[in-house]
Amino acid sequence: MKNSSVSNSFLSLKLLVPSLSIAIAACGGATASQVSPNEIPGLEARLESEPSNGKVLLRYAAALFSADRCTDAVPVARRGMAVRPGDALGPLVVGQCLERDGDYSGAVDLYGSFATRNPDARGVSAVRSRQMLARRAGATQQARAALASEQQLQGEPTDPRSVAVLPLTIVGDSIYQPLSRGLAQMITSDLGLLQQFRLLERLQLGAILNELEFSQGDRVDPGTAARVGRLMRAGRMVSGLTVIPPDGDVRLETTVVQSTGEVTSPSSSTGRLRDLLRLEKEIVVEIAGQLGYVLSPAERQAILENGTQDLAAFLAYSNGLVAEDLGDYGSAARFYQQAVQADPGFQGAREGYEASTAAPGVASSSASDVTTVAAAPPSRAPGASGAVANEFLASQFDLVPHATDAPTDDNGTNTSISVPPETVTSEGTPTNSTGTVRIVFKLP
Numbered sequence: 001m002k003n004s005s006v007s008n009s010f011l012s013l014k015l016l017v018p019s020l021s022i023a024i025a026a027c028g029g030a031t032a033s034q035v036s037p038n039e040i041p042g043l044e045a046r047l048e049s050e051p052s053n054g055k056v057l058l059r060y061a062a063a064l065f066s067a068d069r070c071t072d073a074v075p076v077a078r079r080g081m082a083v084r085p086g087d088a089l090g091p092l093v094v095g096q097c098l099e100r101d102g103d104y105s106g107a108v109d110l111y112g113s114f115a116t117r118n119p120d121a122r123g124v125s126a127v128r129s130r131q132m133l134a135r136r137a138g139a140t141q142q143a144r145a146a147l148a149s150e151q152q153l154q155g156e157p158t159d160p161r162s163v164a165v166l167p168l169t170i171v172g173d174s175i176y177q178p179l180s181r182g183l184a185q186m187i188t189s190d191l192g193l194l195q196q197f198r199l200l201e202r203l204q205l206g207a208i209l210n211e212l213e214f215s216q217g218d219r220v221d222p223g224t225a226a227r228v229g230r231l232m233r234a235g236r237m238v239s240g241l242t243v244i245p246p247d248g249d250v251r252l253e254t255t256v257v258q259s260t261g262e263v264t265s266p267s268s269s270t271g272r273l274r275d276l277l278r279l280e281k282e283i284v285v286e287i288a289g290q291l292g293y294v295l296s297p298a299e300r301q302a303i304l305e306n307g308t309q310d311l312a313a314f315l316a317y318s319n320g321l322v323a324e325d326l327g328d329y330g331s332a333a334r335f336y337q338q339a340v341q342a343d344p345g346f347q348g349a350r351e352g353y354e355a356s357t358a359a360p361g362v363a364s365s366s367a368s369d370v371t372t373v374a375a376a377p378p379s380r381a382p383g384a385s386g387a388v389a390n391e392f393l394a395s396q397f398d399l400v401p402h403a404t405d406a407p408t409d410d411n412g413t414n415t416s417i418s419v420p421p422e423t424v425t426s427e428g429t430p431t432n433s434t435g436t437v438r439i440v441f442k443l444p
Contacts, residue, residue: 065097096370179276
């Protein structure tokens with residue numbers, strides 16, 4: 001085993017380097033300077049002779065935005081976006097103006113559309129971060145508005161096509177508690193592939209549960225689930241339980257709760273811990289059946305290919321979701337990075353890393369910084385593949401297991417992973433402990 005102090009210092013340095021590199025790239029690599037309201041007269045004069053110059057249009061829109069003139073900035077930015085659809089400056093100006101008006105849904109859609117069409121554009125990390133921040137603000141706004149008008153909502157019908165997946169209750173060791181968010185997010189993502197349903201976002205549910213003062217790990221009873229459904233106008237809620245014993249099979253169980261409070265018979269799937277993500281896919285098929293929908297072969301295949309089948313990557317991703325929901329973006333980025341290193345093809349983890357890495361700078365930036373963040377190169381998680389990823393994780397996080405606690409899979413591959421010191425507890429709160437925490441999957 002390595003010397004503790006040396007190992008911890010090396011770990012801290014390794015975790016810090018990506019963030020420093022991104023910060024340097026975002027500043028030193030930027031091709032645009034800060035914008036100022038003082039530029040408005042000069043830009044207006046230039047547009048008289050070059051009315052279709054996209055770069056000038058977007059800089060002019062940014063200058064108007066920095067002067068707090070969103071009413072004027074938005075139409076100018078949209079003209080610039082028509083000429084330069086791959087420039088992040090346009091959506092960053094329009095989206096933030098929508099946010100200022102309280103139209104978080106419109107901002108989220110705009111940011112998402114740009115990021116989907118331009119995944120490698122400069123400024124795309126800032127766009128993803130703004131989307132994440134707008135989702136959070138919009139979810140909180142919606143939750144408070146729903147609770148304030150709960151009496152009026154009592155008699156209104158819910159949308160039978162709207163489905164929400166509550167955080168699953170995890171019965172087992174505290175290291176598995178983050179799977180509560182991870183499994184709920186994966187079920188949501190899988191069901192979202194079906195055009196039959198409209199899935200509510202994790203942050204929307206989290207905001208309602210926060211307002212109702214439910215903490216991480218609390219089991220939501222059918223009555224509360226039905227209440228949450230009414231507040232969110234969701235016709236059906238998926239509630240679940242995962243039992244992970246020290247020895248023996250894992251059980252994944254879900255029920256569907258109608259907004260009336262009616263509960264379906266539970267669906268369950270049982271298997272070894274190493275098969276947890278396959279069990280999740282099986283349960284999604286059963287949930288769809290409980291919702292009255294039979295999947296086509298193509299839909300089944302799409303669900304099977306969605307996400308990751310690497311359990312270490314998924315646990316790191318689940319920890320990232322918990323940290324992100326707590327607003328701890330630094331820890332979230334590190335967890336997402338671990339997930340990508342374990343499974344380089346895990347797109348959800350890549351996008352989470354990108355948004356979380358840029359979030360602190362984006363959240364604290366001023367209106368004058370919009371041109372700078374729009375010019376920053378994308379944040380990309382360092383990648384590795386297969387055995388290289390396992391060796392990389394082991395070398396950074398001191399994963400050499402004890403002989404007595406190093407289970408292997410059928411191929412003799414070690415299935416342990418560590419998390420950095422900012423480990424999230426079963427209550428969802430980051431700890432301040434030092435040293436490396438080794439997580440060992442005890443596979444029966």
